[in-house]
Amino acid sequence: xxxLILRRGGTGGLLVLASTLLLFLxxxxxxxxxxxxxxxxxxTPETVEALRLSRGLDxxxxxxxxxxxxxxxHGDLGLSLTNGxxxxxxxxxxxxxxxxxxxLAAAVAVPLALALGTLAAIFRDSxxxxxxxxxxxxxxxxxxxxxxxxxxxxxxxxxNWLPSISIPRPGMSVWEVLxxxxxxxxxxxxxxxxxxxRMTRASIVAAMDxxxxxxxxxKGLPPGRIVLRHILPNVAAPVSAVVVMTLADIVVGLIxxxxxxxxxxxxxxxxxxxxxxxxxxxxxCGLIFAATYIFLxxxxxxxxxxFNPRLRTAR
Amino acid sequence: MTDQKRPxxxxxxxxxxxxxxxxxxxxxxxxxSGAGGLLLPRGARAQExxxxxxxxxxxxxxxxxxxxxxxxxxxxxxxxAAYTTxxxxxxxxxxxxxxxxxxxxxxxAPGAKEWVFNIRKGVEFHDGRSLSADDVIYSINRHRGAAxxxxxxxxxxxxxxxxxxxxxxxxxxxxxxxxxxxxxxSGDHLAIVPDGFDDWMKPVGTGGYxxxxxxxxxxxxxxxxxxxxxxxxxxxxxxxFLVLNDPQARIAALQSGQIDALGLVDPVAVExxxxxxxxxxxxxxxxxxxxxAANCKLAPFDNVNVRRALKHGIxxxxxxxxxxxxxxxxxxxxPVAATDPLYNSELGQTPYDPEKARYYLKEAGLDGLSLQLxxxxxxxxxxxxxxxxxxxxAGEAGIGIEVMRQPADGYWxxxxxxxxxxxxxxxxxxxxxxxxxxSTIFAGDAPWNEAFWSDPAFDRILVEARAELDPAKxxxxxxxxxxxxxxxxxxxxxxxxxxxxxxxxxxxGLEPTPSWYLxxxxxxERVWLAA
Numbered sequence: 008x009x010x011l012i013l014r015r016g017g018t019g020g021l022l023v024l025a026s027t028l029l030l031f032l033x034x035x036x037x038x039x040x041x042x043x044x045x046x047x048x049x050x051t052p053e054t055v056e057a058l059r060l061s062r063g064l065d066x067x068x069x070x071x072x073x074x075x076x077x078x079x080x081h082g083d084l085g086l087s088l089t090n091g092x093x094x095x096x097x098x099x100x101x102x103x104x105x106x107x108x109x110x111l112a113a114a115v116a117v118p119l120a121l122a123l124g125t126l127a128a129i130f131r132d133s134x135x136x137x138x139x140x141x142x143x144x145x146x147x148x149x150x151x152x153x154x155x156x157x158x159x160x161x162x163x164x165x166x167n168w169l170p171s172i173s174i175p176r177p178g179m180s181v182w183e184v185l186x187x188x189x190x191x192x193x194x195x196x197x198x199x200x201x202x203x204x205r206m207t208r209a210s211i212v213a214a215m216d217x218x219x220x221x222x223x224x225x226k227g228l229p230p231g232r233i234v235l236r237h238i239l240p241n242v243a244a245p246v247s248a249v250v251v252m253t254l255a256d257i258v259v260g261l262i263x264x265x266x267x268x269x270x271x272x273x274x275x276x277x278x279x280x281x282x283x284x285x286x287x288x289x290x291x292c293g294l295i296f297a298a299t300y301i302f303l304x305x306x307x308x309x310x311x312x313x314f315n316p317r318l319r320t321a322r
Numbered sequence: 323m324t325d326q327k328r329p330x331x332x333x334x335x336x337x338x339x340x341x342x343x344x345x346x347x348x349x350x351x352x353x354x355s356g357a358g359g360l361l362l363p364r365g366a367r368a369q370e371x372x373x374x375x376x377x378x379x380x381x382x383x384x385x386x387x388x389x390x391x392x393x394x395x396x397x398x399x400x401x402x403a404a405y406t407t408x409x410x411x412x413x414x415x416x417x418x419x420x421x422x423x424x425x426x427x428x429x430x431a432p433g434a435k436e437w438v439f440n441i442r443k444g445v446e447f448h449d450g451r452s453l454s455a456d457d458v459i460y461s462i463n464r465h466r467g468a469a470x471x472x473x474x475x476x477x478x479x480x481x482x483x484x485x486x487x488x489x490x491x492x493x494x495x496x497x498x499x500x501x502x503x504x505x506x507x508s509g510d511h512l513a514i515v516p517d518g519f520d521d522w523m524k525p526v527g528t529g530g531y532x533x534x535x536x537x538x539x540x541x542x543x544x545x546x547x548x549x550x551x552x553x554x555x556x557x558x559x560x561x562x563f564l565v566l567n568d569p570q571a572r573i574a575a576l577q578s579g580q581i582d583a584l585g586l587v588d589p590v591a592v593e594x595x596x597x598x599x600x601x602x603x604x605x606x607x608x609x610x611x612x613x614x615a616a617n618c619k620l621a622p623f624d625n626v627n628v629r630r631a632l633k634h635g636i637x638x639x640x641x642x643x644x645x646x647x648x649x650x651x652x653x654x655x656x657p658v659a660a661t662d663p664l665y666n667s668e669l670g671q672t673p674y675d676p677e678k679a680r681y682y683l684k685e686a687g688l689d690g691l692s693l694q695l696x697x698x699x700x701x702x703x704x705x706x707x708x709x710x711x712x713x714x715x716a717g718e719a720g721i722g723i724e725v726m727r728q729p730a731d732g733y734w735x736x737x738x739x740x741x742x743x744x745x746x747x748x749x750x751x752x753x754x755x756x757x758x759x760x761s762t763i764f765a766g767d768a769p770w771n772e773a774f775w776s777d778p779a780f781d782r783i784l785v786e787a788r789a790e791l792d793p794a795k796x797x798x799x800x801x802x803x804x805x806x807x808x809x810x811x812x813x814x815x816x817x818x819x820x821x822x823x824x825x826x827x828x829x830x831g832l833e834p835t836p837s838w839y840l841x842x843x844x845x846x847e848r849v850w851l852a853a
Contacts, residue, residue, distance in 0.1 A: 038731065038732040038735065038736065039731065039732050039735045039736075040735070043735065045387070045394065045396065046394075046471060046473060053468070054470070054471055054475060057468075057469065057471065058471050087387065089387035089396075090387050090389055090538070097386065156570055159570070159571065159574045159578075160574070163574060163578040164574050164577045164578045167578055167579070170578070170580055171571060171574045171575055171578050171580065172564060172566065172571070172575050172580050172581075174540060174541055174564055176541070177535070266567070266568055267568050267570075267571055268571065269540075269564065269565065269566050269567070269568070269571060271537065271539070271540040275386075275539070276386050276539070279385040279386045279387065279539050280385075280386065280387070282385060283385055283387045283396075285387055288386075
């Protein structure tokens with residue numbers, strides 16, 4: 008088990024390293040330049056060049072890439088090109104906000120999805136099952152931005168129940184912060200619940216045709232008890248994998264949701280920085296997103312192994 | 323109502339007023355009309371007595387790279403923040419005249435090469451320091467010199483020396499005469515900061531509000547400067563800028579009452595906002611225009627008859643009606659707005675006339691013409707649709723236009739000003755003076771000469787007019803320059819687009835301002851909030 012974790016961790020590390028290279032190359036290939044964007048078209052070429060030099064952009068791409076990697080190993084994300092601020096400090100506050108939003112969304116979405124999937128399986132072919140089916144079909148087909156705009160139009164503009172801007176202000180109480188976060192959390196929950204619910208239902212339904220479930224039924228156990236005590240432990244592996252992938256979905260969906268609700272998180276920072284060609288910030292944000300995604304994937308694998316004794320013995 | 327049709331007139335009713343607002347305004351009009359226009363703007367719109375206090379919240383375009391440094395400011399945020407925290411030497415008023423701000427008065431020596439500015443006495447910065455000539459000199463010199471990265475570097479380049487005459491008087495010496503020099507100091511880059519100041523996370527100015535917090539790309543707050551030197555300005559207690567970039571989210575924030583002020587409103591949203599009653603819409607006719615620049619260095623556009631054919635092949639009214647929904651006025655292929663005091667009002671309007679366009683093509687020895695027109699959302703929303711309208715209209719005249727839809731990303735860097743492109747789209751916000759406008763776009767050596775047009779006679783008059791202090795002669799010269807551009811240059815200017823702003827119903831003191839969005843970026847100091 009320990010060796011397996013080590014090996015998976017090593018693969019993950021290599022993947023992160025590969026993504027740094029991809030991010031760097033993508034940054035190099037991006038058209039446009041931060042200096043001419045920052046200074047505006049009235050700037051003379053000399054002024055633009057002076058700013059580029061002052062940010063160390065005269066070094067060769069290889070030297071800059073190695074310098075960046077070296078900094079990363081020391082936990083130094085470098086300086087923003089546009090304003091020269093520490094990227095680490097810039098990201099610190101944003102990362103906290105993003106984790107809060109993603110965490111809240113996951114805390115609502117995962118139990119909700121598991122419950123919906125389980126209910127649909129227990130009451131297979133009933134109206135509950137069909138309702139869950141329709142609901143998940145609709146939400147899985149709805150892009151985040153569309154749901155977000157509809158939610159804003161109805162809940163914020165028409166009914167005026169909730170704020171459409173999710174900017175937390177200093178001095179807000181916990182309750183006020185939660186209120187500000189309702190719409191983005193709702194958007195993320197609605198658009199990420201479907202997969203897990205469907206997977207849970209499918210796994211449970213498949214398990215119901217197994218012999219051990221037949222035995223349990225013949226013993227006269229009530230259906231709820233069969234699902235909760237006998238089936239759920241056996242479907243934990245596939246379902247947990249889907250849950251973790253859903254978390255990854257939430258992290259990716261954040262970029263759109265944060266932009267629409269003006270929420271000051273990592274996604275918004277990345278979009279801002281792309282627009283300003285602040286490549287170093289884009290790379291740092293991209294790396295954090297990539298690492299999160301890789302880590303969650305690894306976690307999904309590990310969970311699958313942990314729940315499946317047959318995979319546990321490493322060869 | 324006929325006023326609205328006449329170019330140059332300020333629309334009589336430039337905005338929708340909610341029903342309640344209308345009643346209040348009407349009532350106040352009865353009371354205030356006898357007051358003799360203390361603060362009454364043009365059009366005799368009703369004004370109540372300004373109230374103090376409240377929090378003014380604005381949705382502003384910005385990014386996490388924004389700074390308070392006026393030299394390196396970016397985005398709408400940088401401009402609006404500059405006029406909230408700082409003052410400038412001069413101020414452009416709502417009727418586009420120049421008023422003293424931190425400079426009490428100024429005078430040019432004959433030839434307009436030497437200028438003396440008298441700095442206002444008794445003004446204090448937010449940290450208690452008193453304003454003196456040293457602060458002004460530092461604030462100007464920040465933009466000068468080889469190492470300067472300021473957006474105003476080019477504007478300040480003609481200055482040869484800034485000299486202190488006494489504690490509140492400076493002299494500026496220019497390389498060549500410029501009768502408009504004081505106007506150059508109205509721009510947001512030229513904010514006056516204390517001598518030696520450089521802590522831009524905690525800016526210090528002399529403006530109506532003191533910044534209390536600044537999260538780049540998220541929000542910024544100010545509280546009223548209790549010590550503000552200006553009478554009857556800066557009424558609200560607190561100002562809050564929320565950085566909102568998503569177009570739908572911006573409108574929704576205003577409709578749901580989370581913000582009080584929003585600039586850069588899309589013309590498409592105007593009707594909806596007016597009908598909803600949730601907002602007051604203010605249209606400011608001004609210098610913002612859309613341009614199509616035909617590359618005069620490329621055949622066949624080097625032939626003036628081809629350019630005239632292009633100018634007669636566009637249906638300006640249709641573009642105004644369909645794309646701008648009437649929020650603007652038609653252009654006449656020259657860049658000076660009808661709201662400008664130097665506007666040449668006797669220049670004939672070029673009509674949409676396919677026959678005439680054909681005639682000019684024939685004069686150029688052509689049976690027909692086909693060209694590529696670059697459009698992009700980097701210029702203005704719907705730019706490709708405007709291009710399609712041009713294509714349709716020009717098709718009637720035997721001009722085949724292929725509308726290229728270029729990605730917004732990289733448009734300004736790679737397509738626009740690219741000497742191999744035939745015709746590109748652009749958008750201009752206008753400039754404080756006609757000289758700046760023409761020197762920027764139309765002079766042979768202009769940095770943004772998007773049509774690659776040059777005319778020695780034009781350049782000569784432009785330089786002469788710059789140094790001319792006599793108003794009548796200046797007017798004649800600028801009228802002449804407009805007429806040359808109109809007839810000869812590579813520009814097709816279909817429309818002038820209004821600056822459209824929207825405010826929540828409780829905002830008062832609004833008036834159209836031709837220089838930019840949100841009352842020429844000075845809304846924080848000019849508006850007040852009804853209780």
